[in-house]
């Protein structure tokens with residue numbers, strides 16, 4: 317099976333190279349990397365529409381694209397590679413993608429793009445920056461499950477792995493998205509020419525986490541597997557809007 321690896325940290329990142337090495341141990345997998353040529357964290361599901369994109373081979377089986385994670389998946393699937401991929405694994409991101417953060421995540425968005433293109437897709441994040449090997453082994457297992465059992469329609473798996481060695485993991489939990497309380501700080505300063513600039517900094521978030529949430533699972537030493545649906549409709553809200561006056565003004 318042809319598996320496309322991508323990320324939002326860049327093709328040179330530790331997470332994607334460990335993922336490639338671990339998945340390549342399986343002789344049934346034909347692993348190819350197509351990833352951004354630079355850090356694209358926080359790029360969400362952005363698509364580059366107003367300039368050409370370059371698709372350059374760095375070494376056999378590794379390509380870099382001067383675009384977003386979503387560009388990478390789209391190009392790889394629609395003509396960039398000699399043969400299109402049959403599954404997508406995005407990551408391993410250096411840092412968690414849980415709760416409301418999934419809406420900013422380029423890692424998750426690349427898996428969304430794979431899902432939109434009809435491919436079984438996983439987004440894998442390490443809640444830290446050390447034990448990528450652990451997360452890669454989890455990714456290999458979940459990829460195999462996703463490809464044998466199949467995923468529900470328009471659904472991707474968002475996987476967050478505690479940053480510890482394999483033997484310290486407690487297990488795997490299927491979870492729901494938690495709620496993050498933002499304390500993001502925007503720092504305002506002046507550049508050497510006296511003009512104001514702003515820098516979005518963001519400090520340690522606090523979480524409103526129910527026991528079945530992604531955050532709670534990771535904090536108790538479990539791998540969190542959250543099925544995410546691309547239909548963002550809040551179905552209960554359709555009913556809540558039923559008594560609005562929606563006659564044209």
Ligand code: MN
Pocket residue numbers: 324325356357358409410423
């Ligand atoms: Mn990232």
